[in-house]
Amino acid sequence: MPIGKVTIFDVPGVPFEIGELPTPEVEPGALLIKNTHAVICGSDLHIWRGDMPTHSNRIVGHEFTGVVHTLGKGIETDSLRRPLNEGDRVAFPFFNPCNRCYWCIRGQFHACPHRSRRKDLESHPFCDGGYADFYYLPPGHYVFKVPDELPSDAVPPVNCALSQVLYGLERAKMDFGDRVVIQGAGGLGIFATAVAAEKGASRVIVIDGQQPRLDLAMRCGATDTISLLEYPTAESRVERVLELTDGVGADVVVEVVGIPAATLEGLDMVRVNGKYIDIGNIGEGSIKFPAAKIIGKQTQWFGTTHYDPWIIEAALQFLVRVQDRMPLNDVISHKYPLEEINEAFEFAEWQGREGGTTANRVALTM
DSSP: OOEEEEEEBOSTTSOOEEEEEEOOOOOTTOEEEEEEEEEEOHHHHHHHHTSSOOOSSBOOOOEEEEEEEEEOTTOOBOTTSOBOOTTOEEEOOSSOOOSSSTTGGGTOGGGOTTOOOOOOTTTOOSSOSSSBSEEEEOTTOOOEEOOTTSOGGGSGGGGTHHHHHHHHHHHTTOOTTOEEEEEOOSHHHHHHHHHHHHTTOSEEEEEESOHHHHHHHHHTTOSEEEETTTSOSHHHHHHHHHHHTTTSOEEEEEEOSOOHHHHHHHHTTEEEEEEEEEOSOOSSOOOOOOGGGTTTTTOEEEEOOSOOTHHHHHHHHHHHHHTTTSOGGGGEEEEEEGGGHHHHHHHHOOTTOTTOOSOSEEEEEO
16 A cells, blocks of 8 residues: 555644555555645635534545546446546545435435545544545545646646536526626635636626736626725625616625625625525524525525536536636646645635735645
């Protein structure tokens, strides 16, 4: 079994510890991935800050990609039966549905309650995670070859940021001609902007406090932007959305900020009988609002976590299709070697920092 570097998270406020561990034995029907890139996602920052409960003594990181290191016995193709060889670049879900529960037998793999990864290094003492040299895909996994046309830098966000917003918009059945508001222009927000534009939204309105992010959103399909500096209050931003939508409100609003207050604001931007897709609020923060915000306006709320496996292939083909029109590779704005993970997290952090951060997505390279 090969040995790989690992970065071990214990508790919030304590730096990652860097060490080495053996990799799991590759069972028949399994794959061992040699990671090449991993990205610091907003949910990783939630864990790092202590905004959400997690296990101690574990390897975190879930937005990543790599190449096939070892093929388990019986594995000769990817999930679409295309030949798969050691060294091939691949993308894959970072969670594994059990395929044997009430949800899985209905094809609702995103909702499988048993889909979580291994919890801690006591129960699974191996090099096996996103912020590590290796990741293990067990029997029953899903894996997809990366198209030759895509540069490797484009692939890490596929299994989280891009797939998450793509699935959210698919699940909410965004229609051609819809007017869409995106709350936040970080990694998920830029991808949501691009997907909404590609799906035929007549207006894509993006809200953020960082002008470079808003500029990138305009290059990736936004028709309008709303700066928190120009519109500093929730009321002024809601009013601006109404102005841009002829007083009606947005057909679809997508929340990818991760702050409960953003949800309260976003619900006021949705038209009567419109749709609200809440993706960012995965922390412990509570949201309190009058029932009329939902019931009186007949708002359709889609709380969205994870996705079904087919989304990965759709996301890869989407990137191939738009790569000459939208600079989505720029979503990864900075890179650090894996050994500098603590510096990377400090740089990526935006909460409590005046002016936020200059980073969009920060990648770790192996």
